[in-house]
Amino acid sequence: MPLSNVQHGVIAQNEFAKYLMMGSGGRIELAAPLTDEERRDFEIHVHGQYGSGLAVQVKSTLALTRLGARARYLRTFFVVRAGRVINHPLYWYFFAYLDPKLMRFAEPTFLVPSTDLHKQANPSRHGAFWHFSFEASMEPDSQDRWREYRVDPLELGKRVLEVIRDLKRGPRLSLSATEIPSTPGVVWARLTK
Numbered sequence: 001m002p003l004s005n006v007q008h009g010v011i012a013q014n015e016f017a018k019y020l021m022m023g024s025g026g027r028i029e030l031a032a033p034l035t036d037e038e039r040r041d042f043e044i045h046v047h048g049q050y051g052s053g054l055a056v057q058v059k060s061t062l063a064l065t066r067l068g069a070r071a072r073y074l075r076t077f078f079v080v081r082a083g084r085v086i087n088h089p090l091y092w093y094f095f096a097y098l099d100p101k102l103m104r105f106a107e108p109t110f111l112v113p114s115t116d117l118h119k120q121a122n123p124s125r126h127g128a129f130w131h132f133s134f135e136a137s138m139e140p141d142s143q144d145r146w147r148e149y150r151v152d153p154l155e156l157g158k159r160v161l162e163v164i165r166d167l168k169r170g171p172r173l174s175l176s177a178t179e180i181p182s183t184p185g186v187v188w189a190r191l192t193k
Contacts, residue, residue: 012060012098013041015105023157054164055091060098072138079129087115095134108150110136120145
C-alpha cells in the first residue's frame with residue numbers, strides 16, 4: 001500500500017527537522033505550530049536567541065519528472081487562497097525529493113524565500129486562489145532559475161543558520177509597541193478633542 005499524503009508530509013517534515021538539527025550541531029530549534037492557519041510547518045530559531053523566528057513551509061515529492069532526454073525535475077504544484085499568500089523575509093519554502101528507495105532527501109534540496117518563490121513559480125490566479133508550480137532541475141550542472149537556492153541536504157542546517165544570521169544583520173523586521181516611541185524617524189502624534 002502506498003504512503004498517504006499525510007504520512008508523506010509527516011515523514012518529510014521530520015526529515016527536514018533532522019537535517020536542520022544535526023546539520024547545525026544542535027544550534028537550531030524547531031517548533032511546529034498547533035494550528036496551520038498561517039501555512040507554516042515550523043518556526044525556527046537559534047538555540048537561546050529569541051525574537052523573530054524563521055517560518056518554513058515544507059514541500060516534497062516522492063517522484064521526479066523527466067523533461068527532455070535526461071533531465072530530472074522536482075515538480076510540485078500547490079494552491080493558496082489569495083488572502084493567505086505570505087510575502088515576508090521571515091517566511092521561506094523548502095522543497096525536496098524524498099527518495100522512497102533511499103528513504104531520505106536526495107541532492108539537491110531547495111530553500112527559497114517566499115517573495116522569490118511567489119514571483120518565479122509560474123504564479124497564476126484563478127478566482128480566490130493563486131496556483132504555483134515549482135519546477136527545479138535536479139541535474140548537477142543545471143543553470144535554471146532555482147540554482148541559487150540549491151542546498152545539499154547535509155548543508156541544510158548551516159544554510160539556515162546563514163539565513164537567520166543575514167536577516168538579523170538587515171533592518172529590523174518588526175517592532176514591539178514599547179519600541180515605537182523611541183524609534184528614530186517615528187513621530188508620535190496624539191489626537192485631542
